[in-house]
Amino acid sequence: MTLTFYTNPMSRGRIARWMLEEVGAPYETVVLDYASSMKGAAYLAVNPMGKVPAIVHDGRVVTEGAAICAYLAEAFPEAGLAPTADERADYYRWLFYAAGPVEAAVTNRSLGVVPTDDQQRMVGYGSFDTMLDTLEAAVSAHPFIAGDRFTAADVYVGSQVMWGQMFGSMPKRDAFLAYGARLAEREAYTRAAAIDDALIAKPA
Structure with a gap:
């Protein structure tokens, strides 16, 4: 190997x-x-x-x-670190949400791109605030993104959240800070x- x-x-x-x-x-x-x-x-x-x-x-x-x-x-x-059958839906949903809507919304905002109301129908994340509210609800639902245990999805979703807090590309919401703090305790x-x-x- x-x-x-x-x-x-x-x-x-x-x-x-x-x-x-x-x-x-x-x-x-x-x-x-x-x-x-x-x-x-x-x-x-x-x-x-x-x-x-x-x-x-x-x-x-x-x-x-x-x-x-x-x-x-x-x-x-x-x-x-792969999902169990019970974790699979949330695992893939939020892994790809972070790679798609979250990444796109944060990048566009950093470039000064703000979709108009009509353009929000075209972009996958709708609006920056909608993306944030959805992400906040996701990280608040369970200790980890797919449930009660850490999975590979937390590496990617968590990186987006932790960088957003560190570099100011996302507002410092309590749910984001708490989620990041849990992940920062990982030895890896x-x-x-x-x-x-x-x-x-x-x-x-």
């Missing part, structure tokens, strides 16, 4: 790093820089988008943070953050 992880410590690669640490399987890290190697021919052969993260598991490429979380949960079932989260923070601090 070979597992290679392509990332930059100041990117969404931190989501995949957290998931890899939760899984506990050995992996090789390839750190790319935005100016050259991320757009170089070697990496474009892995991900033609020239974006991170990406993983290559036994020759198979997976990109996109949510897909990487779901894939690793299934590829390493012993970690217990702390371990992954330490690895990426050390890479950031490392002299070029």
Whole structure:
């Protein structure tokens, strides 16, 4: 088994790093820089988008943070991060909600894009406030996004929520802060953050 992880410590690669640490399987890290190697021919052969993260598991490429979380949960079932039958509906619903409406709404808002009332019918998230209210209700319903236990969906949804609180792209609502605090207690989260923070601090 070979597992290679392509990332930059100041990117969404931190989501995949957290998931890899939760899984506990050995992996090789390839750190790319935005100016050259991320757009170089070697990496474009892995991900033609020239974006991170990406993983290559036994020759198979997976990109996109949510897909990487779901894939690793299934590829390493012993970690217990894939959903049970009872968790499956909420697991997939909120995993893809975070990757779709949440990501789009936060990105558009950061770019100063505010859909008009008519345009809200076209965009998947409707309005930023509707997206937030829906997300708040989701993280308030149970201790974790799919129920009473932590799953791979929490890695992705939780990253969106925690970054939103950290960088001010989401308002600091009590439900978001409480959810993020629960996730920050994960040993794998702390371990992954330490690895990426050390890479950031490392002299070029």
